[in-house]
Amino acid sequence: MKSIIIYESTHHENTKKLVDALAKKHNMKTVSIENAESVDLSEYDIIGLAAGIAFGKFYKRMEEFAAKIPSGKQVFLLYTCGNPSGGYVKSITKTLESNGAKVMGSYGCRGYDTYGPFKLVGGIAKGHPTEEDIDGAVVFYDKISGGE
Numbered sequence: 001m002k003s004i005i006i007y008e009s010t011h012h013e014n015t016k017k018l019v020d021a022l023a024k025k026h027n028m029k030t031v032s033i034e035n036a037e038s039v040d041l042s043e044y045d046i047i048g049l050a051a052g053i054a055f056g057k058f059y060k061r062m063e064e065f066a067a068k069i070p071s072g073k074q075v076f077l078l079y080t081c082g083n084p085s086g087g088y089v090k091s092i093t094k095t096l097e098s099n100g101a102k103v104m105g106s107y108g109c110r111g112y113d114t115y116g117p118f119k120l121v122g123g124i125a126k127g128h129p130t131e132e133d134i135d136g137a138v139v140f141y142d143k144i145s146g147g148e
């Protein structure tokens with residue numbers, strides 16, 4: 001199975017840490033959202049979409065890109081967020097499924113967040129993602145991909 005991860009990780013490159021760990025272990029190609037349009041998605045069996053969370057959803061460009069995933073593709077979701085409160089994959093999952101993609105699962109963890117008022121207090125989720133958080137992403141992928 002050939003996999004690729006498209007990522008958008010602009011705040012502190014928190015999500016990129018998860019992406020890099022998976023790519024290293026599984027020798028996967030990774031492409032930032034800026035270059036995603038040039039990727040021929042039909043070459044891949046599994047597509048990972050990875051981003052930080054803004055205003056309760058995946059970053060806007062990633063939410064929009066999800067609408068372009070071809071029908072029938074298997075997709076997994078990765079994210080980091082300042083305050084895990086659930087529901088962050090809801091919107092992107094709806095977009096993917098309504099276009100006929102299959103969402104294999106999602107993994108999210110905390111990521112250092114200095115947005116808005118949090119900046120004044122030195123940010124929240126400092127030190128995240130931790131090694132443990134990153135390992136969690138690798139274990140998640142191993143599970144959904146059958147350990148390939």
Ligand SMILES: Cc1cc2nc3c(=O)[nH]c(=O)nc-3n(C[C@H](O)[C@H](O)[C@H](O)COP(=O)(O)O)c2cc1C
Pocket residue numbers: 008009010011012013014015016051052053054055056057080081082083084085110111112113114115
């Ligand atoms: C504009 C903006 C909005 C954010 N909104 C949320 C939010 O709604 N919920 C949350 O838990 N974190 C929120 N965050 C925190 C980020 O999701 C978090 O820091 C994430 O780890 C950033 O990932 P990145 O470094 O890969 O871009 C927000 C950050 C920014 C910059």
